[in-house]
Amino acid sequence: MTPRRPLPAPVEYALIPLVNLLASLVVAAGVLALIGADPLDALGSMAEGAVGSAEAWGYTLYYATNFILTGLAVALPFHAGLFNIGGEGQATMGGLGVALVCLGFGGYSLWLVLPLAIAAAMLCGAAWAAVPAWLQARRGSHLVITTIMFNFLAAALMTYLLVDVLRVPGNGSPETRVFDPSAFLPPMDALLGLLGVPFPSTPLNISLLLALMIALLFWVLVWHTRWGYEIRAVGHSPDAARYAGISISRVILASVMLGGALAGLVAVNEVMGVHHRLFLGFSNGYGFVGIAVALMGRNHPLGIVLAAVLFGALYQGGTELAFDHPEITREIVVVVEGLVILFCGAFENAFRGPIEALFGRTGAKPA
Amino acid sequence: MAVSLRGITKRFGPVLANDDVSFDVARGTIHGIIGENGAGKSTVMSILYGLTASDGGEILIDGRTVTIARSADAIGLGIGMVHQHFMLVDSFSVLENLVLGVEGGWRLSRGLDTARARVTALTRTYGLELDLDALVGDLPVGLRQRVEILKALYRGAHTLVLDEPTGVLTPDEADQLFEILRTLRAEGKTVLLITHKLREIMAVTDRVTVMRAGRVVAEVATADTSREALAVLMVGRALAPLPGKREIAGGPAVLATEGLSVTDAAGIRRVDDLTLSIRAGEIVGIAGVSGNGQSELLAALAGTLPIAGGRVMWRGQPWPSGLGPRDRRRQGLAHIPEDRLRMGLIGAFHAYESAILGYQDDPDYSAGPLLRTGRICDETRRRMSDYDVRPADVDLRSALFSGGNQQKLISAREMERAPAALLVGQPTRGVDIGAIDFIHRRLIALRDRGTAILLVSVELEEILALADRILVMVDGRVVGEVSRADATEQALGLLMAGVRDVAA
Numbered sequence: 001m002t003p004r005r006p007l008p009a010p011v012e013y014a015l016i017p018l019v020n021l022l023a024s025l026v027v028a029a030g031v032l033a034l035i036g037a038d039p040l041d042a043l044g045s046m047a048e049g050a051v052g053s054a055e056a057w058g059y060t061l062y063y064a065t066n067f068i069l070t071g072l073a074v075a076l077p078f079h080a081g082l083f084n085i086g087g088e089g090q091a092t093m094g095g096l097g098v099a100l101v102c103l104g105f106g107g108y109s110l111w112l113v114l115p116l117a118i119a120a121a122m123l124c125g126a127a128w129a130a131v132p133a134w135l136q137a138r139r140g141s142h143l144v145i146t147t148i149m150f151n152f153l154a155a156a157l158m159t160y161l162l163v164d165v166l167r168v169p170g171n172g173s174p175e176t177r178v179f180d181p182s183a184f185l186p187p188m189d190a191l192l193g194l195l196g197v198p199f200p201s202t203p204l205n206i207s208l209l210l211a212l213m214i215a216l217l218f219w220v221l222v223w224h225t226r227w228g229y230e231i232r233a234v235g236h237s238p239d240a241a242r243y244a245g246i247s248i249s250r251v252i253l254a255s256v257m258l259g260g261a262l263a264g265l266v267a268v269n270e271v272m273g274v275h276h277r278l279f280l281g282f283s284n285g286y287g288f289v290g291i292a293v294a295l296m297g298r299n300h301p302l303g304i305v306l307a308a309v310l311f312g313a314l315y316q317g318g319t320e321l322a323f324d325h326p327e328i329t330r331e332i333v334v335v336v337e338g339l340v341i342l343f344c345g346a347f348e349n350a351f352r353g354p355i356e357a358l359f360g361r362t363g364a365k366p367a
Numbered sequence: 368m369a370v371s372l373r374g375i376t377k378r379f380g381p382v383l384a385n386d387d388v389s390f391d392v393a394r395g396t397i398h399g400i401i402g403e404n405g406a407g408k409s410t411v412m413s414i415l416y417g418l419t420a421s422d423g424g425e426i427l428i429d430g431r432t433v434t435i436a437r438s439a440d441a442i443g444l445g446i447g448m449v450h451q452h453f454m455l456v457d458s459f460s461v462l463e464n465l466v467l468g469v470e471g472g473w474r475l476s477r478g479l480d481t482a483r484a485r486v487t488a489l490t491r492t493y494g495l496e497l498d499l500d501a502l503v504g505d506l507p508v509g510l511r512q513r514v515e516i517l518k519a520l521y522r523g524a525h526t527l528v529l530d531e532p533t534g535v536l537t538p539d540e541a542d543q544l545f546e547i548l549r550t551l552r553a554e555g556k557t558v559l560l561i562t563h564k565l566r567e568i569m570a571v572t573d574r575v576t577v578m579r580a581g582r583v584v585a586e587v588a589t590a591d592t593s594r595e596a597l598a599v600l601m602v603g604r605a606l607a608p609l610p611g612k613r614e615i616a617g618g619p620a621v622l623a624t625e626g627l628s629v630t631d632a633a634g635i636r637r638v639d640d641l642t643l644s645i646r647a648g649e650i651v652g653i654a655g656v657s658g659n660g661q662s663e664l665l666a667a668l669a670g671t672l673p674i675a676g677g678r679v680m681w682r683g684q685p686w687p688s689g690l691g692p693r694d695r696r697r698q699g700l701a702h703i704p705e706d707r708l709r710m711g712l713i714g715a716f717h718a719y720e721s722a723i724l725g726y727q728d729d730p731d732y733s734a735g736p737l738l739r740t741g742r743i744c745d746e747t748r749r750r751m752s753d754y755d756v757r758p759a760d761v762d763l764r765s766a767l768f769s770g771g772n773q774q775k776l777i778s779a780r781e782m783e784r785a786p787a788a789l790l791v792g793q794p795t796r797g798v799d800i801g802a803i804d805f806i807h808r809r810l811i812a813l814r815d816r817g818t819a820i821l822l823v824s825v826e827l828e829e830i831l832a833l834a835d836r837i838l839v840m841v842d843g844r845v846v847g848e849v850s851r852a853d854a855t856e857q858a859l860g861l862l863m864a865g866v867r868d869v870a871a
Contacts, residue, residue: 225736229720229727236713242671243702243710244725245693 007359013303017296017344019351021310024343028336037328042321046336049320050313056320058188058202064305064312065204065269068211070290071308072218073125073263075299077143079222080255081235086132086147087263087287089154090125094264096161097124098271099176099278106180113183117272118210118265125264126257128154133256137249143256151287162280175279185273207269214262215301231255263287295345307344314340368430369394369526369557370415370446375424377410384410386581388424392526392574397548397558399568399589402578403601403799405769408561411578412528416448417441428526447519451531453511457504461514462486464503465521482521489520494550509540516547526557533567537656538827538860545571563601563800565594566828579603602800618647619682621819622668622700622788626677629663629843637663639843640677645788645819650810652834653823654859660843661823662705665792668821669702670695682787696725701781705792705823707770711777714766718756719747721765722780750779755805771802778806788819795829807833827856839863 007016029039050060070087077084097120105113132146162174171177188204222228233241234251241248270282293311297303318333343350370392377385385407392398402408413419415426417435425432428444435441441448455464462479465486471478483499490497495513503511512532519527529548533541548558548571560572568575569589577585577600585600599605623644631637637660645651653661666672668679670692678685681698696702702725704710712721723732723743732743744761751759754775756768765773774794781789791810795803810833814820824830830837837849839862847862 220737224738224740226727226733226738227736229738232716233713233724233727236715237709239706239709240711240713240724243669243692243704244727245670245691245696246727247691 007356011355011359013298013300016348016352016355017303017307019355020344020348021340023347023351024340027343028339031332031335031339032328035328035332037325042325042328045324046317046321047313048317049324050317055200055202056316058200058204059316059319060309060312061188061208062202062204062269062274062312063315064308065208065211066266066286067289067293067308067311068215068305069262069265069269070287071293071297071304072215072290072301073259073261073287074290074294075259075297075301075304076218076222076231076262077252077256077259078294078299079228079235080231080251081238082136082143082252082256084129084147084256084259084263085144085288085291086129086150086260087266087290088283088285089147089151089287090128090260090263091266091270091283091287092151092154092158093124093128094121094267095124095271095278095282096158096267097121097264098267099166099179102179102183102272102276103176106183108182110182110185114185114272117183118268121264121267122261123264126261128264129257129260130253133253133260136256137252155281159280162278166278173279176277178277179272181276183272184276185268187273203274205269205273207265207273210265210268212305214265215305218262219301227254263290292341292345295348296341310340310344368392368427370559371427371430372411372415373425373427375411375414375426376422377407377414377419378422383581385414385421388578388581388583390576390583390586392557392559394429394525394557395552395555396573397552397560397571399572399575400559400561400578401563401565401568401575401597401601403563403801405580405771405799406578406601407581408578409530410581412448412530412559412561415441416446416528442522442524445523445525447516447522447524447527449512449515449519449527449529449532451534453515455503455511455514458502460500460502461497461506461517462499464514465499465518467518469522486517486521489517492554493520493547495547507540509536509543512536512544513547520556524556526559527551528559528561530561531563532560533562533564537863538856539863541567565597568597569594577601598800618649618817618819620644620646620680621682622821623680624668624677625680627664627667627674627679628676629660629667629672630675631663631672636675637843638667641840641843641845642677643838643845644680645821647787647819648814648817649835650814650820650822650833652830652837653821653840654827654830654837654863655825655840656863657825659840661840662792663843664840665702665705665790665821665823668790669700669704692725693728699787700790701784701786701788702790703774703777703781703792703794705796707773707777708766712765712773714764716765717762718751718765718768718776719744719761722747722750722761722776724780726780726784750783751776753783754779754809769799770797771799774798774806775802778809782809782813785813785816786818788821789813790821790823792823793825794822795824795826803829827859830854830859831856 025043029043032039032042050056070091073087073090074084098117101113101117101120105116128150132143132150135141135146136143159174166176167174168177185205185207187201188206189199189201191206192199222231230246230251233244233246234248238248266283266286271278275282289311293304293307297307314337318337321328322330322333368391373389375385375388388411400408410419414421417438417440426435433444456467462483466478466482471481486499495517497510497513497517503514516527532544536544551558562568572589574586574588576583577597579601625642627638627641628636629638641664655661663672667674670690674688708714712724732739747761748759756772756775768776794806810820822830822833831854835851837854837859838845839847839859841863849858
């Protein structure tokens with residue numbers, strides 16, 4: 001009955017996540033010690049690999065770009081009280097849109113191809129989210145279930161398309177031909193080079209700027225527009241939303257489809273920015289990690305950007321760790337990553353009580 | 368003395384909820400504690416029952432100083448609590464609820480058998496007839512409350528604390544409760560009755576402690592005081608009488624229903640062939656025990672619940688059945704909902720966001736797709752000062768305001784547009800006397816400016832004070848219309864209960 005007084009923002013959004021992160025690293029160190037590795041050395045090489053050099057940062061931020069987009073894709077429907085875990089499938093379908101535009105408009109100026117590709121990625125992602133959204137809005141079918149099923153459907157559809165339709169005849173792998181170089185997104189080292197800043201060649205490309213811009217737009221949309229007001233009203237209190245004359249099913253449809261559109265943008269980074277062709281499984285689990293990113297970022301774009309960078313660092317650092325320490329298998333790396341997700345996501349409130357006590361916010365309001 | 372409190376003090380952050388609270392309750396008496404919401408009554412009782420730790424002061428039971436750190440201590444000392452919201456398991460029988468937590472041994476049937484004998488003796492002594500094998504979920508509220516009382520007695524309570532016990536009862540059920548309390552007193556039990564209703568204090572207590580702003584401001588024998596005197600003590604100032612009701616203005620009907628029927632999600636008919644009309648410049652009161660279709664009537668009129676039959680008329684023209692709340696609001700139908708926390712505002716929203724709920728698409732509030740937060744805040748600030756909302760902080764989360772201030776915030780939103788018609792559900796539920804008076808005056812002023820008002824309330828006093836015409840609703844039907852001249856609490860109570868007996 002007694003509402004909790006909010007903690008100061010720096011505590012809520014910085015101190016608590018940091019404490020959670022530290023706790024997870026302590027446990028991770030324990031696991032590493034258990035398998036006979038030197039925990040400090042291992043975690044050190046992970047950190048070094050993730051943020052220890054400009055090149056490391058390039059990779060970390062490249063992963064983070066995907067996580068920002070998939071995190072936002074989870075967060076937007078979450079503000080309407082819905083859990084979109086179909087980011088994986090929506091990203092996959094975004095890839096189809098991007099690939100078709102890049103294959104069809106190869107040779108035209110990037111100024112034409114990029115907007116078209118962005119639109120196609122969003123359209124395909126949204127379309128893939130539309131059916132689960134409609135089922136939730138009209139039939140009450142649980143979005144979690146339907147979006148999971150649509151992940152499988154997307155994978156199956158993409159397999160068919162890449163094996164039977166889009167594959168270059170004679171090529172043994174399920175992938176399209178490489179796009180015309182005019183449809184390649186400029187990598188970040190090229191862009192920074194124009195500004196006279198030296199940067200090593202990494203997969204990082206201008207999609208990062210796109211993702212950051214979208215995070216900003218997300219913030220404006222959710223907290224400063226009528227439409228965001230209605231989304232949050234539905235998420236906090238469907239009864240109050242109904243009272244206010246807000247169409248709940250419209251909000252569900254729109255927020256889930258827009259979430260799908262954001263997930264679809266992963267393809268702009270991966271397909272157009274890095275691989276320059278569509279191939280099977282490019283979404284590589286980014287859609288699922290987006291769930292953890294959104295949880296950890298408290299569904300706020302700033303939190304999501306920070307969480308995305310952390311997850312990017314974990315991805316990149318984990319790769320380095322497996323490379324540097326042959327005794328640490330890929331599975332152990334996943335365990336370490338999982339621990340971070342566990343502590344920062346599932347146990348996010350574990351240290352909240354003591355921290356609140358520390359800041360004297362536990363006092364209940366008088367009746 | 369059964370219970371004595373000495374200098375109880377409790378501070379919640381900056382708020383002194385209890386400031387040196389002392390009073391004595393004699394054994395075998397009914398002792399009332401009265402005060403507005405937020406006066407600190409409930410805090411004192413949670414300290415006595417071990418739900419809250421006090422910052423200072425001591426509690427004496429039968430003259431001995433005791434420490435009550437948890438409710439088990441209180442139960443051990445013979446204190447029983449009947450909460451405002453019942454703590455019962457609906458799908459258990461009465462007997463199972465009674466033994467919950469004190470089943471005695473691992474074999475349930477043996478515990479139940481011994482319990483049955485003891486409970487039967489208790490019901491006989493105190494006149495608390497109950498079917499021990501009925502499911503609690505099937506019982507009417509009045510009987511559920513009996514289960515709560517019995518539960519406390521079964522655990523050996525000598526002192527019973529009842530927290531706002533009549534909030535959910537009909538006048539008739541309340542009278543039965545008072546009868547039970549008198550029997551308990553005759554059997555030597557001590558009763559502490561917490562309430563904000565003067566009628567109850569006058570009807571049943573021996574002594575009364577008045578609290579205001581965390582302090583005890585008076586303790587008197589009930590026989591030596593009057594409702595008026597207690598009201599002044601509670602509020603701290605004399606309340607001027609409300610402006611009189613007026614003869615029916617005879618304006619045109621603004622909102623009307625013809626044979627309206629509404630079914631709920633489970634397919635049960637909640638409003639049954641109901642016809643009424645509300646004219647400009649009158650307040651039509653709907654009296655009735657909570658749960659007789661009033662909520663569904665309001666929802667159907669507001670457009671949030673589909674209608675199953677009949678029609679709703681607006682200024683003489685039928686409204687299409689699919690017309691939503693948004694369009695109805697645009698045509699001038701405002702709505703102060705019954706359940707302010709669930710519908711009237713959104714707890715997690717800033718006050719200025721809740722202050723435009725339902726009007727969020729008003730062009731005044733937006734510039735293109737963007738909300739004009741600055742303008743919304745300015746308007747909210749103005750209304751907060753007009754309606755004396757405290758704290759006047761537009762950024763505060765809506766859930767952190769007290770009930771009265773939330774209600775003022777909602778009332779300001781719905782009334783300040785001078786709507787053609789206004790639906791009002793339980794406008795003063797859980798609201799303190801000062802705010803009640805304020806809201807009542809605003810409603811009357813709105814009526815005098817020509818708004819057609821439909822007032823639904825379970826508080827007969829409120830209906831009697833405000834309504835120009837009173838309809839009594841039972842089982843989804845209007846069972847009687849009482850002109851304001853004939854309206855008395857007794858007449859309405861008979862209508863509310865009498866017809867129910869025929870139906871049963």
